[in-house]
Amino acid sequence: MTVNRRRADWPRAFAHVPLGILAMAFLTPLVWLVVSSLQPREQIGKVPPEWLPRGYELTLATGERLWVTPPERVGTERVLVAPLAGPKSGIPVLVSPRDFSNGELRLAGPSPTSVQQRLPAKLIQRVPGYFVSVSESSAANYASQAARRFYVDPRQISSRIRPLFANYEQAILALSTDAHDKSISLGTLLGKSRLPWTSRGDTSRTVTFLSYLANTLTVALLGVLGTVFSSALAAYGLSRIDWPGQKPLFAITLATMMVPFPVLMIPLYSLFRSLGWLGTLAPLWVPACFGGAFNIFLLRQFFATIPRELSEAARLDGASEIAIFFRIILPLAKPVLATVALFHFLYVWNDFLGPLIFLTDPDTFTMALGLQQYQSQSGGSEWQFLMAASVLLVAPVVALFFVTQKTFIRGIATTGIKG
Amino acid sequence: MTPLEKRNLKLGLLFCAPWLIGIGTFLLYPIASALIYALCDYSVLLPPVYIGTENYRELFTDPLVYKSLWNTVVYATGSVLLSTLVSLSLALLLNTKVQGLAFYRTVFFLPSLMPVVAGSVLFMWLFNGQSGLINAFLATLGVSGPAWLADPRFAKLAMILMATWGSGHAMVIVLAGLQDVPMALHEAAIIDGATYWDRLWHVTLPMLSPVLYFNVIMGLIGGFQAFTQAFIMTDATGSPERSTLFFVLHLFNVAFQDLRMGYACALACVLFLIILSLTWVLTKVSARFIVYDR
Numbered sequence: 001m002t003v004n005r006r007r008a009d010w011p012r013a014f015a016h017v018p019l020g021i022l023a024m025a026f027l028t029p030l031v032w033l034v035v036s037s038l039q040p041r042e043q044i045g046k047v048p049p050e051w052l053p054r055g056y057e058l059t060l061a062t063g064e065r066l067w068v069t070p071p072e073r074v075g076t077e078r079v080l081v082a083p084l085a086g087p088k089s090g091i092p093v094l095v096s097p098r099d100f101s102n103g104e105l106r107l108a109g110p111s112p113t114s115v116q117q118r119l120p121a122k123l124i125q126r127v128p129g130y131f132v133s134v135s136e137s138s139a140a141n142y143a144s145q146a147a148r149r150f151y152v153d154p155r156q157i158s159s160r161i162r163p164l165f166a167n168y169e170q171a172i173l174a175l176s177t178d179a180h181d182k183s184i185s186l187g188t189l190l191g192k193s194r195l196p197w198t199s200r201g202d203t204s205r206t207v208t209f210l211s212y213l214a215n216t217l218t219v220a221l222l223g224v225l226g227t228v229f230s231s232a233l234a235a236y237g238l239s240r241i242d243w244p245g246q247k248p249l250f251a252i253t254l255a256t257m258m259v260p261f262p263v264l265m266i267p268l269y270s271l272f273r274s275l276g277w278l279g280t281l282a283p284l285w286v287p288a289c290f291g292g293a294f295n296i297f298l299l300r301q302f303f304a305t306i307p308r309e310l311s312e313a314a315r316l317d318g319a320s321e322i323a324i325f326f327r328i329i330l331p332l333a334k335p336v337l338a339t340v341a342l343f344h345f346l347y348v349w350n351d352f353l354g355p356l357i358f359l360t361d362p363d364t365f366t367m368a369l370g371l372q373q374y375q376s377q378s379g380g381s382e383w384q385f386l387m388a389a390s391v392l393l394v395a396p397v398v399a400l401f402f403v404t405q406k407t408f409i410r411g412i413a414t415t416g417i418k419g
Numbered sequence: 420m421t422p423l424e425k426r427n428l429k430l431g432l433l434f435c436a437p438w439l440i441g442i443g444t445f446l447l448y449p450i451a452s453a454l455i456y457a458l459c460d461y462s463v464l465l466p467p468v469y470i471g472t473e474n475y476r477e478l479f480t481d482p483l484v485y486k487s488l489w490n491t492v493v494y495a496t497g498s499v500l501l502s503t504l505v506s507l508s509l510a511l512l513l514n515t516k517v518q519g520l521a522f523y524r525t526v527f528f529l530p531s532l533m534p535v536v537a538g539s540v541l542f543m544w545l546f547n548g549q550s551g552l553i554n555a556f557l558a559t560l561g562v563s564g565p566a567w568l569a570d571p572r573f574a575k576l577a578m579i580l581m582a583t584w585g586s587g588h589a590m591v592i593v594l595a596g597l598q599d600v601p602m603a604l605h606e607a608a609i610i611d612g613a614t615y616w617d618r619l620w621h622v623t624l625p626m627l628s629p630v631l632y633f634n635v636i637m638g639l640i641g642g643f644q645a646f647t648q649a650f651i652m653t654d655a656t657g658s659p660e661r662s663t664l665f666f667v668l669h670l671f672n673v674a675f676q677d678l679r680m681g682y683a684c685a686l687a688c689v690l691f692l693i694i695l696s697l698t699w700v701l702t703k704v705s706a707r708f709i710v711y712d713r
Contacts, residue, residue, distance in 0.1 A: 015517040022509065023526045029584065030529065032552050033541050045550030048559070230437040237434030243427045249435060256446055260644050260694055262667050263687040266680050267452035268445065270463055290441025321430050350534040352647045357675065368536040375540050376654055383544050390537040397532050409524070412588060413595030 033394070037171075037387035038163035040135055042069045044383050055162030058132060058152060067162075068132035071154045078127040081105055083119045092124055128153045164384070171388035175374050176208040209392075211363060212370040219284045219366065220348040224341045226289025231340060232333070234291045235299035236325050240311060250300065256293045261353065269357055283358040284351070284366075288344065295340045298414065302336040303329060339411035342404055349397060367393055453684045461681035474685035484686070486661055487669040494575050494665065495642030498582035499635055506589035506634065507627075511619070513590075514597045524594070528587035539651040542581045543568065568652055571662035578648055578663060589634045596630035597623065628709040636698060643694055646671065666690060 036044065038053040058068045079100050082092045099106045105121035134148045237243075238250050272283045306329060314324050330337070348366075355369040365373065371389050378386060401408055420428075432439070457474055459467035478484055509527050513520055533541070545552050546567035554564030567577045600623060608618045624631075646667040649657060655672065657664025667690070674683035 015512045015515045018508075019512050019517060019523055022512075023523055026527050026530055026584065026587070028552070029541060029545055032545065036544065045547075047550055047555060049550075049552055049555050230441070233434045233436075234438035237431050237438075241427050241431045241434060243424075243431030245428075245431055245435070249439075252442065253438075256442065258640065258694065258698060259446065259450065260640070260687070260690055262644065262646075262670055263453050263684075263691045264446065264449040266456060266674055266684050266687065267449035269674075270452070270456075270680070271449070273463065287441065287445045289437070290445065291438040296438065321434075325434075346532070350536075352534075352536050352650075353671075356650075368534055371536050371540065372651055375536075375651065386540050387544065390540050393534050393537045394532075397534065398529065401529070401532055405525075409528075409591055412591045415592065 033387055034391060036384055037167055037391045038165065039167075039384050040067070040164050041382070041384060042135065052161050053163045054159055055164070056132065056135075056157050056159045058150060058157055067135045068150070068157065069135055070159075071130040071132050071152065071157055073130050074151075075129050077129045080124040080127060081121045082124055083107075083121045086117070086119045094127070097126075127151050130154050132157060167384050167388040168392070171385040171392065172209045174378070174382070174385050175212065175370050175389055175392075209370070212365050212367045215281060215364055216349060216366040216368075219281050220345045223285040223288035223348055224344045226285065227292050227295055227344050228337055228341050230289055230291035231295035232299055232330065232337065233325070234296045235303050236329060238296065239300045239303040240306075240308075240329070241321070253293045253296055257297075265353070265357060272358060278358060279360040279364060281359075281364055284348070284354055292344070294415075295344065298340060298411070299333065299336055301414070302333055306332055335407065335410070338404070338407050339414075342400070342407055343411060345400070346397065453687055456681050456684040457688050459681045461684070462678045463680050464678070467681065470681070474682045477682065478685055478689065483661070483664065483669055484666075487657070487664045487666045490575060490657075490662065490664055491643055491645065491666040494578060494582075494645055494663075495639055497575070497579040498642050498645075499638040501579060501583045502586035502589055502638055503631065503634060505583055506586040506593050507631070509586075509590045510593035510597055511623075513594055524591070527590055531585040531588040533585065535647040536651060538581060538585070539648045542577065542584075542648075543652050546577045568663075569659055571660040574653075574659060574662045578645075578652070581648060582642075589638070592634060593627065593630055596627050600626040625708075625710045628705070629711055632701075632705050632709055636701060639697060639701070640694055643667075643690065643697075 035051060035053065039050075040053070040055065043050050043054060054070075056068050056070050058066050060066065077097055078094050079097050080092050080094055081100050083089055083105055093105075095105065100121065100123070103120060103122070105119045107117040107119060128151050130153065131149055131151050133150075234253075238246055238253070268283070268287075269278075272278055275282075277283050277286075310328055311324050314328055319327070350368065351366070352368045352372065355366045356372075359365055359369060362373075371393050374389060375386060456467055458469060458471060460470050460473075461467035513523055517523070530538075546554075548554060548564070548566035548569055551564075551567070553567070557564040565573045567573050604622050604626070605618055608622055613621070644667050645665045649663045649665050649668045650671070653659075653663055655668065655676075657668055666686070670683050670686045670690070673679050673686065
């Protein structure tokens, strides 16, 4: 080929610069989410921000080691001394270290011009200019002494990188809600009362992180099974059987994708209310079992590409339509079925408006709704716990993406191309 | 009707039966009910009472309807424009056969997987006026950042930026579209002496137009239904100064806080009409630019 390839491909060499900058911009919020979720409270909201979760450790005279807040300067260093002579003998005074040396205290007179006094004195205590407090993560183990605050020399404190995984335990506890449920909590059931996700073994607080997870997975599992099966049935009827309804029903199916959920929301609320389904998980998975327009569309596009001859041959062998569907089409369509299952799972996992409207009872909350409830009650303070709770919601999705990357990218790509 | 046609009709109905029931119960019935409730005074607790077009007349005098509609239009337009621009740029950069394509694609795509609830909580933290990361970054550039979600002039922009962060989904679609553009067209253009930018304008973009149109329509339909981020970031109030009171958030509050389901249905019908006409207009306008012929 006579084409000058080098010139034609010029953007290739430079693409790394904008891509690198954009990649940083896209990645930073995710990194910050994880970093914040592992930081102790003291580091949250520091200006300028600190990127590495850091712990400060103080070793007490007893040898006990405590996690403490970063040293905070309260003033200059002082010494507490008691004069051994003079009118104020025995009464401790706080002075600068400059005014006390070799067991002698220098005291200025009443006025700047008066003679300086020198008195023998004894040192009671050095007061460093910094203080630290016992951090929350150590507070539970450090109940023996009353003092929570120490005046220290910063050199006594060792600081090192320390991700605070206890934030996740706290977040799981915080996600749990008070409820009236009298059923036995999982912690009691397992004979352990201090599993973090069963909220301190307190039987009045049984709606926990674990029930949110179980609810979400129930809705997702039932919905995925239902929608994959029904959508595949409909897609088959719309692509591989010649009947008069085929084209109009496909057109209707596509049109339904434009109906905004807010239009359906109130009548559905009223319908589910009269069925007694409010406060149960049914409104979130039963409708999925009748198929979904988008899923039918995806499956139909794939079914249409399977050669007709396959079905014809099977029919000649006396196979029924149902048998062709189950034995020939479904096995061939496994990748697309996986895409549909994946998309529906994600839809359920991320859905918020549906659970918000239909779930009235904390027992039935899903993960997303649980996180929102915690967020709105926390009043936007404990960011490290909120971030940890968010990571708990995001991590399974990210893990799922890395496991099923191909299915993902292919599925999304086809929606646009054939749309 | 021949026996074969009869058999096929039966089979067709059989296979589509669940979906037909589904359309009827969870789509057509609700749409019909919404149209009827819109003409009623309805609180869910009591049976609906017919009041004619009262709800629609009130709707035109409700200042919050105009306010929320304006907010929604700004948000939807802003986020669709910015997302389209970003997803197109990313896809074009990735389509240069750059090394590490899989890595970059993963990085750009991951944020779009973020559940909206978690994303909203994260961006509340990032956009925090005092100690948020974004203002800390701006401070290093010597810019003193605004209070973002607490400032009525910046709250919508903050949400638009958050939506743009999730444009990796659209990018994957554009990238697939780019890979479908026949190489022969590019090679012909190169032989004719076309530069990269000539080819971008005269070959790539026209060939990409159906995909871009798809993304814009989907983005607008989604943008007009924006709810969750505003609900979470403002605790359902649409604060500050109702600058993030989106149409669906207003509708939700009318329905589930004031228990005025009839009025909310009228709002929903208006939303439906807006989305339908917007799609129709865009389809008509874009028909001149879109190249479906491959």
